[in-house]
Amino acid sequence: xxxxxxxxxxxxxxxxxxxxxxxxxxxxxxxxxxxxxxxxxxxxxxxxxxxxxxxxxxxxxxxxxxxxxxxxxxxxxxxxxxxxxxxxxxxxxxxxxxxxxxxxxxxxxxxxxxxxxxxxxxxxxxxxxxxxxxxxxxxxxxxxxxxxxxxxxxxxxxxxxxxxxxxxxxxxxxxxxxxxxxxxxxxxxxxxxxxxxxxxxxxxxxxxxxxxxxxxxxxxxxxxxxxxxxxxxxxxxxxxxxxxxxxxxxxxxxxxxxxxxxxxxxxxxxxxxxxxxxxxxxxxxxxxxxxxxxxxxxxxxxxxxxxxxxxx
Numbered sequence: 001x002x003x004x005x006x007x008x009x010x011x012x013x014x015x016x017x018x019x020x021x022x023x024x025x026x027x028x029x030x031x032x033x034x035x036x037x038x039x040x041x042x043x044x045x046x047x048x049x050x051x052x053x054x055x056x057x058x059x060x061x062x063x064x065x066x067x068x069x070x071x072x073x074x075x076x077x078x079x080x081x082x083x084x085x086x087x088x089x090x091x092x093x094x095x096x097x098x099x100x101x102x103x104x105x106x107x108x109x110x111x112x113x114x115x116x117x118x119x120x121x122x123x124x125x126x127x128x129x130x131x132x133x134x135x136x137x138x139x140x141x142x143x144x145x146x147x148x149x150x151x152x153x154x155x156x157x158x159x160x161x162x163x164x165x166x167x168x169x170x171x172x173x174x175x176x177x178x179x180x181x182x183x184x185x186x187x188x189x190x191x192x193x194x195x196x197x198x199x200x201x202x203x204x205x206x207x208x209x210x211x212x213x214x215x216x217x218x219x220x221x222x223x224x225x226x227x228x229x230x231x232x233x234x235x236x237x238x239x240x241x242x243x244x245x246x247x248x249x250x251x252x253x254x255x256x257x258x259x260x261x262x263x264x265x266x267x268x269x270x271x272x273x274x275x276x277x278x279x280x281x282x283x284x285x286x287x288x289x290x291x292x293x294x295x296x297x298x299x300x301x302x303x304x305x306x307x308x309x310x311x312x
Contacts, residue, residue, distance in 0.1 A: 114133065
């Protein structure tokens with residue numbers, strides 16, 4: 001998430017009421033999670049396991065809960081609770097805006113776009129030309145929709161990321177300050193749910209088609225011309241490259257990459273990244289022919305046991 005204007009390190013530290021290491025006029029341009037940070041961004045880290053990754057990332061400001069040596073060309077914000085303070089920055093730079101009408105006055109709808117009854121369009125939403133938005137679709141704030149997009153009834157774009165930190169008193173939610181981007185010529189089936197990015201964008205690439213009841217987690221990026229069948233669940237921070245086909249009821253863990261033109265057969269479980277140009281099946285998913293041979297071998301086990309019992 002980029003700020004509307006560049007802030008100084010001192011200004012950010014004042015918002016958080018925390019110490020800082022670096023020039024007081026050090027420029028701060030935005031804030032992002034570790035997997036999408038760019039130069040000028042703030043990234044937060046609150047676990048020693050990830051200190052080095054954050055300090056060596058593209059981010060130039062690190063919100064951290066330990067006094068460490070500051071890398072050259074970077075700055076530090078010292079916090080006793082970086083998770084809390086990252087939320088504080090999200091609330092400051094992208095506060096919740098209440099909606100008073102079904103279509104927010106700050107929303108933009110392109111020419112020849114059809115909005116059916118009972119659609120909600122939130123603040124600062126942009127919808128392109130020649131789209132069809134069917135009844136009871138909910139489009140949260142800051143969503144961007146391209147041209148020639150069809151969204152079927154009951155679909156929700158931009159709900160909060162499923163991202164929590166466990167604390168002694170319960171679960172603390174990481175605020176969602178990102179958005180959803182739907183590129184041109186995308187079709188979304190009925191009752192799909194596409195969650196907002198935490199600080200970046202959850203993106204559906206040009207020409208991709210999603211069936212009914214598909215869930216896409218926060219900050220996931222789906223490439224161009226992908227086909228995803230119904231009841232597929234895709235966790236957060238997944239990268240699905242171009243022209244991937246995913247059949248029904250596939251489940252996918254977070255932070256993995258599915259290569260170009262991969263095919264994942266129905267009811268497969270994906271627990272790790274998969275190479276492209278290959279067909280996969282099963283749980284854990286493997287090359288389909290290999291998996292089918294394993295299943296065929298398993299079916300022979302009762303006969304083998306019976307043969308061994310007979311020999312005894």
